[in-house]
Amino acid sequence: MKRSTFLVILSFFLVIPLFGIKHTAQAAGSFTDVGASHRAMKEIYYLAKGGIAQGSSAGEFSPNKRVTRAEAATFIGRALQLNGTKRPTDFKDVGSGMVASGYIQSAVEKGILSGYSDKSFHPYQEVTRGEMAVMISKAFGYKYDNKLSVAAEALKSRGIAEGKADGSFGADEWIIRADFSVFLARAINPEFRVKENTVDFKDSRWINVDSLNIRTGPSDAYPKVGAAKQDEQVISAYKVGAWNYIKYGSLQGFVHSAYLRDTAEATNAGNVDPRIAKQVIVLDPGHGGGDSGAVGYGIKEKDVVLDTGLKVNNLFKQTPFQVKMTRSTDTFVTLSGRVSYAKSVSANTFISIHANASNGAGNGIETYFYNAAYQNPNTDDSKLLASKIQNRLLAALNLQNRGIKHGSFHVIRENTMPAVLTELGFIDNKGDNDKLRSDYWRNAAAKAIYLGTLDYYKAKGYEVDALYDVAK
Ligand SMILES: [Zn+2]
Structure with missing residues (x-):
């Protein structure tokens, strides 16, 4: 290939994406304060890929900053694809102009977070490890019997959290953004967990579209690891918002639930038109x-x-x-x-x-x-x-x-x-x-x-x- 031809082809590929940028969600860049050696690097960038973890406009993630209740609602809301549109809430201290108002209201409506009896939410109050364990248990449907100790155990048994060196869970300690990201990434994707075989694949589902992409995370922004074809069977373990974590042959990953049906026969009833x-x-x-x-x-x-x-x-x-x-x-x-x-x-x-x-x-x-x-x-x-x-x-x-x-x-x-x-x-x-x-x-x-x-x-x-x- 002549060099000039190569350059023409190269510039063709370079130019095309520019037209799309205006209409594409901001891609996950890299955070100035989360380098390759950061202990939570993998998990933070995994969440950032799907827009779940986001940094400041200056490109900082602030991994050591304590997580507030508003931030926890936002992290979980983005992971579960809740409606994050800013809007009025049930709480006197969360106005419709607050950036997290939509996620706070959605998380409360889903029963993942709750407010206080005086109709306040305390959005800037910091979150403890124990509270985080309860939030994640609620968000991912883990049984926790309304007890913080059971929620902590639910996370430990799944390899999502580890206890402290002294054997305690550290339930009263504040949690920082890096650690919250680690726990959330592990809850979403078992590949980050510190234990093997923590996922129970149990629900058969069938593909209801010509070809369904299997991705590494619960969003179209995550890379594709494979695809399943019309009427093939996958086995689902759990859902993260509108996405199912499934097993398909030797592959594991996420598929959008709109394209799954729960019968082997194609009936179309209750399914969204492909x-x-x-x-x-x-x-x-x-x-x-x-x-x-x-x-x-x-x-x-x-x-x-x-x-x-x-x-x-x-x-x-x-x-x-x-x-x-x-x-x-x-x-x-x-x-x-x-x-x-x-x-x-x-x-x-x-x-x-x-x-x-x-x-x-x-x-x-x-x-x-x-x-x-x-x-x-x-x-x-x-x-x-x-x-x-x-x-x-x-x-x-x-x-x-x-x-x-x-x-x-x-x-x-x-x-x-x-x-x-x-x-x-x-x-x-x-x-x-x-x-x-x-x-x-x-x-x-x-x-x-x-x-x-x-x-x-x-x-x-x-x-x-x-x-x-x-x-x-
Ligand atoms: Zn007009």
Whole structure:
């Protein structure tokens, strides 16, 4: 191969990933304070690979820092893929603006953590080894009889924790981030444990998709170690969130539970349609950067629709759907850039999210579709999607119904897949604005868009019933 040819090919491979970076979760880099000789290096980087352990913006992990209750909720929440969207909580000392608020609320709802009787959570209180043993026992379903000593034993018997040199567990000692990472990595993946054969493979499951990747951890970010084919059998040991730890021949690893069924015969009942995994949904929060969109009562459309879009994204990420965003930060993307992005990722469904304005004179929700088949040929499906999203938004937000309408907006006209543009409400109307500015109501709007999209797929004959729970 000529050197120039080699360089052309090399630059081809170097350039391609750049296009994806904007829409890819930040990759696990390396922490400046966790070097190759650190005793918890393997476990910390294992967790970092799946985004479970994260460092500061300066790239520090702070391995010797004591773990707070908020951090413990975040570590466990990420491991179990709980909903981490910042939101109001049951606790007076955990506001919706707190970074860990979503994980704290989710962990409490799942019974992994609990608050205090005075409705406080004490997010900055440090965690002891004993408390950590109880949290991990609850998160991974180990029997612990409500006793700290039994929880400690549950971890020791599985090779997740070791006792101290003096034979005690050190239950009252604070736990630091390095050690918490070690215990969590061992709980997730038996390969890190200090004992052999601690896992009981017992539940037969069958593959319900053409080919299912087996990975080293509970997330698509982990490398693939193999694959199992349609109708083959695997033996499951336990679940980590939506992922099963399974044995397949000589391989062990994680597979997404959406593609497993619990009968040898393919019945499809209760299983998610395997075609769903091939569906690409593009979410398009309008405006951004120097383009604020509509403004009213001190808030901007670009911020309302980005936050709502990120919340919708978070819901779809818990499903087999492939969800992508035209923007996930406060940046400006042109209308044609949004359309060409949707086409470039072969989107099957396009949902643009906006808020309205009309000098204070209008109020309510409306959803647009493009009703002229010579441009975007998907008139019927676009209309169906618009009506499903509109109905869910009305039920969730209880604002005026302005109906579904034909609209000649660039992003729904120039696209080549079913496409809608929804207006969540009027930002310059006091009543609508009260909801648009509220994290609670934006969560409600996000769930509505998610559920409306499921309703659309269901109407199109896809089996999606199992996915409605995600919005609970
Ligand atoms: Zn707009």
